[in-house]
Amino acid sequence: MAPYIGIPEYYAGKTLFITGATGFMGKVLVEKLLYSCPDIKKMFLLLRPKKGHSSKERLDDLLNFRVFDRLKAEHPKRFEKLQVVAGDILSEDMGISDEDRRQLQEETQIIFHCAACVRFDMFLRDAVNMNTSGTLKVLQLAEGVKNLEAFVHVSTSYCRCELDVLDEKLYPSPHRPQHVMHAVEWMDDDLLRHMQPKLIDPQPNTYAYTKSLTEDLVSQYAGKFPIVIARPSIVIAAYKEPMPGWVDNLNGPTGLLVGAGKGVIRTMHCNENFMADVVPVDMVVNGCIILAYLTAIEKSKEIGICNITQSGINAITWGKALEIGRVQVKEFPFTVALWYPGGSAKSSWIMHQLALFFTHMLPAYFIDLLLFLMGKKTFMIKIQKRINYGLKVLQYYTTKEWHFTNDNYVALRGKISKKDNETFYTDISVLNWDIYMRNYIKGAREYCCKDDPETLPQAKRLHNQLYVLDRIFQVLFYVLLSYFIYHYYKVIFSVANY
Numbered sequence: 293m294a295p296y297i298g299i300p301e302y303y304a305g306k307t308l309f310i311t312g313a314t315g316f317m318g319k320v321l322v323e324k325l326l327y328s329c330p331d332i333k334k335m336f337l338l339l340r341p342k343k344g345h346s347s348k349e350r351l352d353d354l355l356n357f358r359v360f361d362r363l364k365a366e367h368p369k370r371f372e373k374l375q376v377v378a379g380d381i382l383s384e385d386m387g388i389s390d391e392d393r394r395q396l397q398e399e400t401q402i403i404f405h406c407a408a409c410v411r412f413d414m415f416l417r418d419a420v421n422m423n424t425s426g427t428l429k430v431l432q433l434a435e436g437v438k439n440l441e442a443f444v445h446v447s448t449s450y451c452r453c454e455l456d457v458l459d460e461k462l463y464p465s466p467h468r469p470q471h472v473m474h475a476v477e478w479m480d481d482d483l484l485r486h487m488q489p490k491l492i493d494p495q496p497n498t499y500a501y502t503k504s505l506t507e508d509l510v511s512q513y514a515g516k517f518p519i520v521i522a523r524p525s526i527v528i529a530a531y532k533e534p535m536p537g538w539v540d541n542l543n544g545p546t547g548l549l550v551g552a553g554k555g556v557i558r559t560m561h562c563n564e565n566f567m568a569d570v571v572p573v574d575m576v577v578n579g580c581i582i583l584a585y586l587t588a589i590e591k592s593k594e595i596g597i598c599n600i601t602q603s604g605i606n607a608i609t610w611g612k613a614l615e616i617g618r619v620q621v622k623e624f625p626f627t628v629a630l631w632y633p634g635g636s637a638k639s640s641w642i643m644h645q646l647a648l649f650f651t652h653m654l655p656a657y658f659i660d661l662l663l664f665l666m667g668k669k670t671f672m673i674k675i676q677k678r679i680n681y682g683l684k685v686l687q688y689y690t691t692k693e694w695h696f697t698n699d700n701y702v703a704l705r706g707k708i709s710k711k712d713n714e715t716f717y718t719d720i721s722v723l724n725w726d727i728y729m730r731n732y733i734k735g736a737r738e739y740c741c742k743d744d745p746e747t748l749p750q751a752k753r754l755h756n757q758l759y760v761l762d763r764i765f766q767v768l769f770y771v772l773l774s775y776f777i778y779h780y781y782k783v784i785f786s787v788a789n790y
Contacts, residue, residue, distance in 0.1 A: 299585050304331035306441075307399045311381060311430060312406030313337040314350070315526060316541050317446065319359045320577045321404060323534050326370045327363055328715050329581075334374050336396060338388075338407070340380040347378040358739060359534050381407050381426035386433065397436045398408050402584050406446045410543060412497040412685050416488045417476040419498035424506045425473050431513050434764035440517045441588035444580055449523040449569070449696050450501040450689070454494040457695045458523075460597045467491070472505055496688045511595055520587045520596035522578045524687075525696065529732045531572035531723060536734045537735025538573075542705050544686070545570065545613075550736050551679060552614075553621045554628065555758065558635030559647035560683055562690035564611025569602045569679050569694050571720065572728075576600050578716040582704050598704075601696040604755075606721045609692055610637060616729040622750045623756035624734045631655075632758035648683075652676050 308325070311329035312318040325332060339347040339354075355364075355371060376398065379388040388396070407430075409422040427445070433560060434443050442512060452463050471492070476484060491540075492501035529539035529546065539546050579600045587596055614637060635651060639643035647731050653676060660670035705713055713719075737743045743751065 294350050296709060297589070298709060299581065299716055300329045300331065302585050302589065303329035303402075305333050306401045307334040307336070308332065308334040308402045308404065309338070309377075309396055309400045310404045310406065311338045311568055312408065312446075314339065314354055315406060315408075316539070316543075317524075317577060318406045319354070319357060319540070320534065320538075320573050321406065321580065322374070322579050323359050323363060323501045324581065325575070326351045326373065327367065327534070330367070330370065332373055334375055334399065336375050336377045336400065338377050338379050338381065340387075341378055347376045357540065359538055359540070362534055381429060382421055386426075386429045388433075393433065393436075393567065396433065397438060400437050401439055402588065403430070403434055403437070403440065403443045403447070404580065405444065408446070408503075410499065410624045412499045413681075414498050415481075415485070416491065416498045416501075417479075417481075417484055419502045420472060420476045420505070420600065421550055423499075423502035423510060424469055425603045427506045428469075428473070428509060431510065435513070435516055437517070441770065442584040443517055444584045444587070445506075445514075445517045445519065445521045447507055447521050447523045448500070448503050448579065449508055449525040450500050450694075451523065451602050453500050453688075460523075460599050460700045461738060462511050462521075462595060462597060463504070463505065464511075465505045465507065469505045469509040469512075497685070514595050515593055518587045518591060518593075520583045520598065521600050522576075522580050522583055522600055523568040523696075524579075524600040525571055525694075527573050527576050527603065528570045529572060529735050530574045531728060532717075533574045535735075537731030537733075538739055539732070539735050540739055542740055546732075546736055546740065547682065548686070549617055549733060550622075550626070550740060552635065553615065553733065553736075554626050555631030555633050556675070557679060557683070558651040559629075559644055560637050560690065561639075561644040561687040562610050562637040563639045563693075564614070564637050565609055566690070567602070567604065567607045568610045568613055569696065570603055570608075571600055572723075575720065576716050579701060579704060579718050582708060582716055582718070586704070588709060595751060596700070598700040598716075599696045599698045600701050602720055603696050603698040605698075605702075606723055606725075608725050612725070613729065616726055617733065620726075620730045620733045622749070622755065623730065624737050625751040626737055626741055626745045627751045627754070628741075629751075629754060629758060631637050631753070632762035635689075635763065648680060652680060670760075682697065 298746065310322065313322050322335065322337070325335065337351065339350045341347050342350065351374065373536050377388060379386040393702055405427060407426060409419060434440055449458055452458055495501040495504065510519060510521060513519060526544055529537050542550055548560065550558060579598065582637040583596065583598055618633065638647060656676040659672040663670045701718065704718055738745065
């Protein structure tokens with residue numbers, strides 16, 4: 293047998309190409325590779341120029357994120373390994389210059405394709421262009437790479453939502469990807485909007501549908517170069533690295549945590565007894581780094597599939613997560629809050645709708661009425677409508693039990709050394725959910741909401757004041773309700789009898 297080559301040793305001298313480096317996962321991937329694989333030769337990052345900002349300026353903006361703080365403090369020279377490739381995954385040939393394309397195809401050994409749109413409600417044309425056609429352009433570029441050792445495509449474990457169990461294998465798409473890409477080119481918006489529900493069925497949204505299409509597209513390149521597909525489930529805040537609780541967006545559970553913590557979200561349609569299949573972003577990234585390494589080392593001709601999922605290991609229910617969140621938000625309340633955190637999840641759709649009306653919409657109309665009378669701009673109804681729409685999109689995932697096999701993910705730990713396991717940890721069983729949720733809420737407060745840690749005493753005072761107001765309001769509500777029932781009980785009794 294050949295001597296074991298450690299992960300950092302394998303990556304030494306390698307040149308990487310990464311798409312989606314500005315995304316949540318992409319940032320953590322870039323930081324982890326630079327930090328834990330110090331001898332990487334170069335890292336090409338595909339960055340889209342924005343109006344008034346060059347790609348180089350976008351790189352400077354990217355490196356200003358807190359995720360890179362430890363690298364700045366300990367190894368600032370490693371940023372010199374980063375090289376910007378100006379381009380846009382939506383443009384023809386990704387908008388990459390001939391010179392950059394030649395350099396990429398001459399020098400690259402590993403490609404991480406992380407770029408995707410994670411919006412569930414995106415119009416089908418836009419979702420296909422970003423997730424499927426964009427991937428095709430990356431695959432076409434990869435086909436010309438001279439010494440490609442591993443192509444890692446980041447998909448999702450929710451790519452086939454109609455299945456009772458998602459195994460670690462390829463599933464053919466109901467439609468050929470090339471046909472769908474061609475159709476969205478010539479169909480006008482009205483026709484495509486009319487066709488969309490039928491096309492994506494049985495998938496719940498265009499995100500899941502295009503991810504399924506894209507996996508089929510990637511499978512067509514089997515044998516041309518080594519490929520592995522990583523399917524993470526719901527990606528949440530960091531467990532340990534680059535810092536505990538680091539998160540930079542309000543997608544999914546993070547938005548629910550922040551909304552509930554600010555007293556804006558007081559109900560959600562969710563079965564509290566169902567398992568929440570969530571994985572910290574640093575464990576997902578570590579899994580992708582190991583998958584690229586093993587794909588290159590094993591030189592398999594077949595496409596590897598890995599469901600990076602919890603799958604009952606150290607399981608936590610939605611109800612338990614909410615319960616821990618209620619406790620921890622008292623320790624790290626938000627500086628700006630509409631009301632005292634409260635409410636609950638509802639397994640009944642009818643009860644959820646009633647709660648939406650009484651705890652979301654009525655208060656919103658009341659607040660906007662006060663603002664209108666004071667001559668100020670109203671905003672609460674608009675915010676609540678957006679929140680309610682977001683809750684409606686998410687309820688598909690919180691009212692269904694999900695089952696994924698993850699044997700390949702669990703097996704990763706047995707294929708690398710003890711030292712590499714310590715550096716590139718993937719073992720979900722080590723998570724202490726109380727400590728993790730504490731760091732998650734603290735991280736959402738600090739990194740998403742930009743609440744300075746020094747404002748914590750002030751936030752706790754506001755939290756206590758809102759608690760008193762909430763209790764006073766509840767007492768007044770039940771007193772008035774009791775008075776109404778007592779005063780009109782004869783009428784109520786007669787109506788009930790009738």
